[in-house]
Amino acid sequence: MKRIFLALAMFGCIFAANAQENPTTGDYFDGLTRPLTFNRMIPPYALEVTFSKTVHVIFPSAIRYVDLGSADLLAAKADGTENVLRVKAALRDFSRESNLAVITEDGAYYSFNVKYADEPVKLSVEMADFIHDGEAVNRPNNAMEIYMRELGSESPLLVKLIMQSIYKNDKREIKHIGSKRFGIQYLLKGIYSHNGLLYFHLQLKNSSNVPFDVDHITFKIVDKKVAKRTAIQEQVVWPLRAHNNMTLIGGKKNERTVFTLPKFTIPDDKHLVIELYEKEGGRHQTFTVENADLVRAKVIDKLKVK
Template sequence: MMKTKMKMTCLLASFATAICCFGKTAAQTYSRVHTAELSSRQLEVTSYKTTSLIFPAAITNVDRGSDDIIIQKAAAVENVLRVKAASDGFDETNLSVITSDGRFYHFNVRYNARPAVLAFQVDAEKAHSVKTPLSAPAPVSLSAASTNETYLRQLAAQASIERRNIRNEADNRYETGLKLTGLYLYRDWFLYKLIVSNTSAVTYNIQELGFHISDAKKVKRTATQEIQLEPVMVIGSEQPVAGNSERMIIAILPKQVIAGDKRLVITLNEKNGGRNLKCGIPTKTLLKARPIQITKAVESLPNVTANNK
């Protein structure tokens, strides 16, 4: 009995020693993790001009701290991110970017009506460097989705005359509206037919049309987790929408069906104005994309108005 008690005492003592050592190791590890800080780069943006960030590798994920900034990957380019203020004089927010080479970049974003520099080449090696102003042409990575412009215009023209197959996906505010009326599938591309309406007397000047994947349910006071989608071509957004009129926009993007807990968000921002529109598209709507083919009758995009709804 005495030997058994001694063995048990030794066993408990060994176990206590192990727990103590583990606790010290865990505490040391915890301390190391929390004392490692990443350097943040400072970025100033305005609502009047676009700031371009050129990364050394393709952008795979973008996270902005608030909706006060507009972010979008440049069309047909993998490593260029465009940033602009959605409103004047916003409170400081943040922006983080992950690239295909596994690097993480963090920016503190502030408003400045007149930024000194509008194009930066982000240096991956100089972690403590704020940013490098672009003084010479920088290499860009062309998207695999980029293709012949004439062919894409023919495809957009075909989508413009297709009958409507999407309903009840719209945002109507400030006497303006953004609605998705058609979603078509051609090979590996989705074609979005959008109608922008303006029932006011004030012309609506389009600043930017954006596409991104977001959580279907956004938790308050959390950063906006989103993935930007890069249009291969957008036709119709370069012209203003006059008062009491409508305009059709055709956007071509790589085909992508998202998970049920996500949604596609289409945003339309007004230039020098606050009539910004946002349309959330659930997965079930994306699955309604109708296959189309280019017909010989369609050779070019017709006058881009909302006649074909």
């Protein structure tokens, strides 16, 4: 047994001597590994936090993911909001710099290097949208190449641009679908399709003097005819995204919204029912969409945002 220990000790000495003569260079696989260069890096923002004050960071889209580099930080979405993150120090005067990463619904990734400061200079920070930092050759600081499960193979950035384009162009492709009651007119202006997703362009016209407070909007596929004593079969289609999703339409005002929905078709014995409910009111609106209208959705092949 003593000989074994002596042999192991000798082997350790030889290994240590070889390690000193041939120190590691970090070059794995004999130079076949490509190093990460700075042009592949998303530059982090500098953020200061403190123990006795809260720093709020406002993002241009809803927050989907937050990761803290250490237990020295505390972060959570502000109550009642989706795009405001509150950050503060978990203990006073932590010495080690930490980091923070955020992914938003539009596919943007934000990186922060965080350090402690007794009096942070910036307590309220508004992050920019997907814009380069002024140099055409530089990547944006919040590069949008992150995909969301519910959007499948479609880029969240492209979905956002499509909704903006539909809203900006404001064309009425459909002229026979809508409802009008109690001084409220609810119209389906167009149905668009791109890469497995559908886009519904809706408009609400309030010709009354009383504001219309939106409670909720539903998209559901239901039977056209329901026999007595037969349960109604409903399939709710949940919107994936919304652009300019207004909740209050003032008197004598018009507002438009673009919804992104997953691709679906409607059987012959069913139709799509779109319902708009007024909060604490009775001016509800409803209309139906047939499969013939759905399959004629306009395919988007060009974008015009500006």
